[in-house]
Amino acid sequence: MTIWIAVVVYLVVLVFALALCKAAGDADRRSEIEYLKRQKEKFNxxxxxxxxxxxxxxxxxxxxxxxxxxxxxxxxxxxxxxxxxxxxxxxxxxxxxxxxxxxxxxxxxxxxxxxxxxxxxxxxxxxxxxxxxxxxxxxxxxxxxxxxxxxxxxxxxxxxxxxxxxxxxxxxxxxxx
Structure with missing residues (x-):
């Protein structure tokens, strides 16, 4: 029983970590796009x-x-x-x-x-x-x-x-x- 609980907890933590990585990657890409917009506007x-x-x-x-x-x-x-x-x-x-x-x-x-x-x-x-x-x-x-x-x-x-x-x-x- 303890092993099953540990496996479930591990899977939940893994899914949560993957979701955070995905969100961070999306945020990084959005910030890169915003940076490029500002650079183009800045230098026209x-x-x-x-x-x-x-x-x-x-x-x-x-x-x-x-x-x-x-x-x-x-x-x-x-x-x-x-x-x-x-x-x-x-x-x-x-x-x-x-x-x-x-x-x-x-x-x-x-x-x-x-x-x-x-x-x-x-x-x-x-x-x-x-x-x-x-x-x-x-x-x-x-x-x-x-x-x-x-x-x-x-x-x-x-x-x-x-x-x-x-x-x-x-x-x-x-x-x-």
Whole structure:
């Protein structure tokens, strides 16, 4: 009987601790978003991608956009375009996504999530970064290029970059010192 009571108490404490961690994580993310809002208002700055950095270089910066969920864009060939993608985000995040979109189109960059994670993390003008999972990056790139080329790309088209694929390798090489 004592063991069962101990197990129940342990489970109750564990559930309570998990709930507190979830609440703290949500509060931290809300405070980060509020901080980004204040910074943008303070400097009245237009957000641009100032450079692309490696995964290791990106570690010191705050994440302003990105995420781990993805894989929904044109999964069933629905004909999604940029407007369908961008409307799923908060207004504060849209500024960063639009900056990525502009940089990607201006430089004709087509690359997958693995390249994003290893070599091509966008560093923005407010010294924050965009960090995405492979699928989330695939959705972003599919949304950009589906609109730009009027094709039905999906997340899987940009999940990974294969050697010699697209023009990204020349772009990366041009940025190395």
């Amino acid at each position: 700055m237009d957000i641009i991608v100032k450079e692309w950095v490696s995964h290791n270089e990106a570690e010191i910066y705050t994440v302003s956009c990105g995420g781990v969920s993805g894989g929904w864009f044109n999964r069933s060939n629905e004909g999604h375009r940029w407007k369908d993608y961008i409307k799923t985000f908060d207004d504060n995040v849209k500024l960063y996504l639009e900056a990525i979109r502009k940089e990607v189109i201006d430089n004709n960059l087509k690359f997958g999530g693995n390249t994003h994670r290893e070599e091509m993390t966008p560093l923005f003008s407010d010294d924050t970064i965009g960090r995405f999972s492979y699928r989330a990056w695939g959705d972003l790139m599919a949304a950009i290029w589906s609109e730009e080329e009027n094709k039905n790309y999906s997340c899987i088209h940009f999940y990974m970059t294969l050697p010699g694929e697209w023009a990204v390798w020349d772009f990366i090489a041009s940025k190395k010192v």
